[in-house]
Amino acid sequence: MNAMAIVQSAVMSLVFSGIGLVMFLIAFKAIQWLAPFSIRKELEEDQNTAVGILMGAVMLGLAIIIAAAIHG
Incomplete structure (x- = not known):
């Protein structure tokens, strides 16, 4: 894996985390x-x-939805 791919993956991770x-x-x-x-x-x-x-159940459900959207 080259450096550019690592940087791109790190930036995408930060964007999706935000x-x-x-x-x-x-x-x-x-x-x-x-x-x-x-x-x-x-x-x-x-x-x-x-x-x-x-509140935990709502946040967990939202996390599953966000993860599915990110994964595609």
């Missing part, structure tokens, strides 16, 4: 906006396990 992080941020903000309660309060102060599992 896109994925932005998508996670958008999803988190959308869930906060749609929820009838404060997600942050439930997770940080009340340590609500159910809300933590819900």
Whole structure:
């Protein structure tokens, strides 16, 4: 593998990582906006396990979708 291919792969990895992080941020903000309660309060102060599992499931589902889009 030549140096140009390695650099190109590294740049693409950084671009897709950035896109994925932005998508996670958008999803988190959308869930906060749609929820009838404060997600942050439930997770940080009340340590609500159910809300933590819900947020983890949403993020995992989004990660699978992003990975499938990247893979083609």
